[in-house]
Amino acid sequence: MQPIKRVVIAGGGTAGWMAAAAMAKLLGKNLDITLIESDDIGTVGVGEATIPTLVFFHKLLGISERDFMAATHGTYKLGIQFENWRDVGEDYLHAFGVTGKDCWAAGFQHFWLKGREMGISKPFGDYCLEHQAAVSSRFAHLPNNGLNYAFHMDAGLYAGFLRKIAEQHGCQRVEGKIAQVNTRSSDGFIDHLVLDNGQRIDGDLFIDCTGFRGLLIEQALHTGYEDWSHWLLNDSALALQTTAVEPPRAYTRSIAHDAGWQWRIPLQHRVGNGLVYSHHYLDDDAARQRLLDNVEGEHLTEPRLIRFKTGRRRKQWNKNCVALGLASGFLEPLESTSIHLIQQGIVRLLRMFPTQGICPADVLEYNRQTDFDVEHIRDFIILHYVVTNRHDSPYWQHCRNLDMPESLAHRIELFRETGRVFREGSELFDDSWQQVMIGQGLIPERYHPIVDTMSEQELRQFLGHIETNVANTVAGLPAHQQYLQQFVGKL
Ligand code: FAD
Incomplete structure (x- = not known):
């Protein structure tokens, strides 16, 4: 050697x-x-x-x-908003961090599911601090990594x-x-x-x-x-930078189209935009026009084509x-x-x-x-395409009927039938699986029976307590842009 x-x-x-x-x-x-x-x-x-x-x-x-x-x-980034992914006109946000509380016997989603059946649960994201901070565009560093963030x-x-x-x-x-x-x-x-x-x-x-x-x-x-590429159809991207027309949001936007999706990444000085698509379903000229029709602000660059496998x-x-x-x-x-x-x-x-x-x-x-x-990570990405109500274009029909990896099919089935999700070894995503499966419209058929040990009143209090805590913490956070100005010192 x-x-x-x-x-x-x-x-x-x-x-x-x-x-x-x-x-x-x-x-x-x-x-x-x-x-x-x-x-x-x-x-x-x-x-x-x-x-x-x-x-x-x-x-x-x-x-x-x-x-x-x-x-x-x-x-700062607190998550990704998925727009038009579950269906046209419907949004959800995949936030960093945990939804609800770590519940020893069954995940929080089981408590939420029973509450949902009873008509007392709020939307899933209302129980997640990062989610609520993102949608209200607030941010601060909290002690002990109290708010999970990226950039x-x-x-x-x-x-x-x-x-x-x-x-x-x-x-x-x-x-x-x-x-x-x-x-x-x-x-x-x-x-x-x-x-x-x-x-x-x-x-x-x-x-x-x-x-x-x-x-x-x-x-x-x-x-x-x-x-x-038989699992992930997209093979092309067009990237374009524009000026900002609004204060930076504390999340990335991912906006689904009929043959791909568009990103919007807000920086202090500009916005990164791009369209990711399959050129078998959308030709490059049409993709370019689609992107140009769906950006805001002045163009700082020309759309740039990137092919990938x-x-x-x-x-x-x-x-x-x-x-x-x-x-x-x-x-x-x-x-x-x-x-x-x-x-x-x-x-x-x-x-x-x-x-x-x-x-x-x-x-x-x-x-x-x-x-x-x-x-x-591959399975987690494919999940967004196969669990969807969209069937409005040949692209989405293809995605819905994909022959997905067995590992993913098993996870989806387990969640659909039992509401259970298990993190495998040191895999990256944890709470994210529930957030995205529910966000994409997959509601499990059952919840864990341990939830029934709580009375209706106790469940109401349990859910209400988490929601109030989240709302109170978010109310105390400064606006994302204001915090950036203070922290970085110039914008
Ligand atoms: P490159 O940036 O391509 O760098 C290659 C380097 O090699 C360059 O310096 C080049 O000059 C050099 N080089 C090549 N050939 C030679 C040669 N013959 N001699 C000398 N030097 C050479 N990742 C994320 O985490 N988040 C995102 O939001 C995200 N968005 C993306 C969007 C798109 C459309 C794509 C395509 C990728 C995205 N990625 C994202 C991935 C991310 O861009 C890359 O992982 C990251 O930029 C690393 O790229 P790289 O350094 O491997 O390659």
Whole structure:
């Protein structure tokens, strides 16, 4: 085994600079870290909505949230509003955080379901603090992570912000285009890269962050790709930036159309918009027009087309190459999970860092854990398409009749019949499953019998108490924009 001293990160988008900042900050004293990026090629330029795990990544790196928010023109995010997903004209919000209370014997949804039967339950979201704060656009940091939050941020500015951290901790940046990836004939490991100006860059471990092209993991190592487009039909996106016409909401909007969906991500200085669609159901010109007809504010950019294939690389770690970000695979950004997966990959690699050399057991374990994460997120995303009342277009008819993964079919059936949801191992989503299943219109047939041990009066009090607590806490929060102005100091 060859000790790992030189790490080469190919690509300087969000994935590359997140990896560089974390590795330089945490392992930089023992490693030579080089990042190569090409100004000519640029980055994908999207990826501006996150989930709460990023807060912990920033803590790990010692990042000041105020500095981060100021540098990336960030806003706070408490969830995602799904508009027209359950049916045209119907909305719900998937919020970060727990709905109701952690009830030891049965989930809160069982109590809510009985209350619903009795006609005393309010909408499910009324029992969730983050939900209510989001819909009233209020925000503050509460003690003990009392309010779960994430960020909206400018992706280009975020890469620049991380670059500073990486360079401060010794990461060396090389600008140039990688023209060749040379492998060793003995074991097929990557030996060095050659830039188009002839510069040679040697390394022991290579991190492929070159985006969809997967220059190292695929073009050089031929790792293979597992295509999931039979489950997730969308293959295209158009992205467009506009000026803001209202104060930033504390949530992302996801608006379903008849052949895809549209995102709206509010930043301090502008709004990120995009349409994700299947070009088999909506041609590119029609998609472009659809997006233009459905944005507000002045256009700051032209609509930019991005094609993708949903799926994952057969191995995320192959030989001496680890793929992160778009090079490792892609799930559409419906639940803003890509940056989370980058972060997971980085933290996993740091935990298993092969200082003494790469051993097959580490590689196997890394890939096993990554597969687990991605498959659960994949199922959660598919859920939004298969549980819906929409059948108003060929696209939605196709989605409703998908032959979904067995793991998802089981979860849906279990919830439909019994109201039960079990979090599997360390999977990312927990309360989210109930929120989205109920939000998409799936109401279980039964509730857990333990709920019947409460009298009607007790149940009323139990539900009423949670709802009042949530409402009182939200009433005490400042408006999101006002809080941003105070916290970041300028808007
Ligand atoms: P890129 O940004 O494409 O970076 C690739 C880098 O490699 C660039 O620096 C490029 O110059 C370099 N490079 C490539 N080839 C060479 C070469 N030959 N030589 C030198 N350098 C090279 N994620 C979220 O979490 N939330 C979201 O809301 C979200 N929205 C998205 C919307 C869309 C439409 C898409 C497509 C993705 C979205 N994502 C989202 C995913 C997110 O954008 C990516 O995970 C993230 O930006 C990471 O991208 P990357 O760094 O892997 O690739």
